[in-house]
Amino acid sequence: MYAYTDENAVENYHRSVRDRANASLHELEDILQGTSPHTTLQSQAKHQLESVLHPRTLKWYEENNRPTKYKDAASQLNQILGHEPQRLPPSGSPGQRSGLPSPEELAVIVQTQTDYMYQLEAENRYCKDELFAMRARLSELIEENKRLHEELKSSVLQEIMGDEKEINKLDDLFMEETGGRIFQQRELKNIQVEMERLNSLHAAKCNRLEAQLEHSRSEIQKYEQMIEDYKSQLRVHDSIPTRDNGFLPYADGHNSFHVHTINSLTRERDELMDQVTSLKTRVHEMSHREDEAYGQMKKGIELVEQAQLEQTQALVQKEQLAEELNNMKERFDRSILDTQARLHEERESVRRENKLLVDELNAKLRETLEKNAAWSAELEKLSRDKVALIGELDETKLQLKRFDKESSIAHDTFRQESTHASIQKSHAVLELSKTKKAFEEHAIETKQEKSRMSMEIEDLRRRLKKAERDLVNSKEECIHLTSNTQALERELHLAKLARDSIERGRNEDMKAVSIRAKQREEQLGSFIEDVEEKNARTTHDMDVMLKKQNRLIGKLREECKQQAAQVEKLVKKNRSECGNLRKQNDELRHRLERAVTHMTTLEEQSEQHDRVHKKMTERLKMLDDHGQNQSQQILELIACQSRLMKDRQLLVREVEFLRKEIAKSNEEDLNKFLSSNKPLVDEIISTVNSEEKEAYFSGTCDLTHKEGKFIELRHKGNRSIETIEKEIQRAKSIVNKYSSAEIKFIDCPVLSISTWNKRKGHKHPENFFLLLTKQITTLNKNIWKLNSTLRKNSIKVSRYFFRGRKRRGRSWTRRTVNLTTNNKDGVHPGQSLSLAITKHILQDTYRECYQEVNEKDILVIDIEIEETNSLL
Structure with a gap:
């Protein structure tokens, strides 16, 4: 590299930049660590003492040349971070902790934070790529600068060692070099535009411009020295003694040659004067360009400082986001645990309630089944009693018919006998008339009793039909109930089998009753035959027969009275039983209605419970999915944070290494600084002592x-x-x-x-x-x-x-x-x-x-x- 005349100023400027970067880093570390005001005051006093004792600090730039908008950057960050903890709820207050945001708000916050983290990562990658590209371009520029410097050295040596005959060639070469420099300046302008667009590493470009300026200055000095030499030669030439008209005392034959040389020298002098004027204009232009390059360098340094401040702001925001993510993770964990506990408790409570409801429903179903079984048994019993009553009524009807036939036959026989015996026994006539009257009265009574019994039987039939209709309705309702449960169907099937067995028993009873009636008819037929034989056999047995008949009539009366009393008892019993059956049917109907309404309400409640259970299961699935998504997002955020922390540690190490290596201004360290490769990173990692x-x-x-x-x-x-x-x-x-x-x-x-x-x-x-x-x-x-x-x-x-x-x-x-x-x-x-x-x-x-x-x-x-x- 080149030795600069203002090397001390550049070193002082680098030191000032380094000290300001260290001060801003210390301020940001204090802000990030969240120290108390007492500790911040102590750290500020410590930094002030270090700045007083440090001999290399340059306060002139801090006080005069540094822009005010960059001085206030650290204070703005401090204010931002000072307002930040006020937004965070204190960890010790359980009242504030209960006011956690809803899961939807947390999801929105997490989404925004993830987007912001992805944006930071993209910016970080973009900065890294641009740094690598700028380093490569700077290395190319340095190599090109070295090559040009070597060419210039060789050209200068050729100019020093060359003869006067090569002045024209040097002029041509100078013009070519100036054209090359103009081309290089155009390239530099293009590079400057690109580097302004990229906003990175303007210091290297400024160094290159300064080197070119120094080189141009050295060339200008050389050309000025050459001009002075030519002027001195001209002065020496003018100081040589001459004859008239200023010519040397040579022979006349050489006059034309001297005139030609003088003319050539005057032309060369004029050309040199023109070149001097052009060089002066170029020097003025180069100085103007130097001022512009210096201004651009200052702008580049300000942009670098602004980029550093933005980087520190991004780091601060990253730390804040990391803290917020940790807090959000803790809140998520607590909320997930609370929701899981609440869901578990609600599941247990719902399960217990459903279990109790199911037990109640099962108990009620058992009660209804038992009641239905009892009602079916009672119905079967009533049907059997009804069949028995119908059989007894038929038997009584048959007996009454027989008694009528017997009485009519006996009346005819008695009338014939009485007509035959009226002559002999008048008193028998009287007795017969009395008996006839009594028998007529008895017949009238029997007729009345028959009509009354027929009316009662019809009433019983209507009631039985009504009871049968009620029974049919109750059976239909029972069948409707049994259709809802399989257990009732089985019991009804068993009841049907029992009914068939009862009908078979009833048929057997009917057969036995018919056999007994036939036997009774045979006995009565034999008895009538015996009586006819006795009446035909003798007439003198008439009195005995009358006595026997009277006895039979008395017995018949007694039997009729007994049967009438039995019939009245049966009728009363049937009436009371029918009343009880009506009451029982009414009670059973009311119970069935209540049971049906209760069953409908229970079914509605069970449907509601099913819907609530389905909603709860869907809600649980949604919460599980949401928890898994949140946990996955938190894991991704933690991974991103870990990657960013690793990048931050690597950047901190690079900053420390650069802060140590900037003070060294030799060529090898600068090449290492400008080359980004694996050996340099290894060297940085090896130099870290922590x-x-x-x-x-x-x-x-x-x-x-x-x-x-x-x-x-x-x-x-x-x-x-x-x-x-x-x-x-x-x-x-x-x-x-x-x-x-x-x-x-x-x-x-x-x-x-x-x-x-x-x-x-x-x-x-x-x-x-x-x-x-x-x-x-x-x-x-x-x-x-x-x-x-x-x-x-x-x-x-x-x-x-x-x-x-x-x-x-x-x-x-x-x-x-x-x-x-x-x-x-x-x-x-x-x-x-x-x-x-x-x-x-x-x-x-x-x-x-x-x-x-x-x-x-x-x-x-x-x-x-x-x-x-x-x-x-």
């Missing part, structure tokens, strides 16, 4: 597993602990491969699966008491031993769960396990406990990374005194 530390947190899922809604131990022995120790040893072996990496293992917090199982409705949750706690304590002891072998202090998270109490008069301390710091489910840690563990881990990480603890540099996590007292 050690990477990672902390692995062993999870309780390695010790337990979930069966349904309950949590049980994976293994009752130490098998789970052995598997965790194998994984820890594997992580240790992986870390040991890298000399600059270190690892520390954090112990596991104490949990209670008995509380979880008790909340989930386990029958015997006491069986799980302190089982997981014992395995966690043994695992933590092994982790502490492993950290001691690694020469690391253990982060004892489990100390927040143990409570010590020392009684008076005793030297030992009683220790108990306190699981109230967790949530109500006993598995997830509470908010205060999470804050305390985070503070502990951050303090330990700071100690391990910087080997000292300063109160102003530690990230302070405010925890209230009551919460800390409740924890410890």
